[in-house]
Amino acid sequence: MDIAQLIQYPFLSLVPATNASILFYKGISVQYVSERLGNADVDTTIRIYTHLIKELPKRMKKIQ
Numbered sequence: 001m002d003i004a005q006l007i008q009y010p011f012l013s014l015v016p017a018t019n020a021s022i023l024f025y026k027g028i029s030v031q032y033v034s035e036r037l038g039n040a041d042v043d044t045t046i047r048i049y050t051h052l053i054k055e056l057p058k059r060m061k062k063i064q
Contacts (some may be wrong), residue, residue, distance in 0.1 A: 017049065020037060
């Protein structure tokens, strides 16, 4: 998909964010979500998506 298509369909950028937020809310591991989204590494996923659910950092500390 090129930039012209993204401008035409800006809502498509919401799909990964929605997918990530649902998976995090259900307690799915950051590693799995990162792989599913195709992020370069787990740190990228954490940096981009942890703001979606306020309690996620607390949950991650409990899991780790």
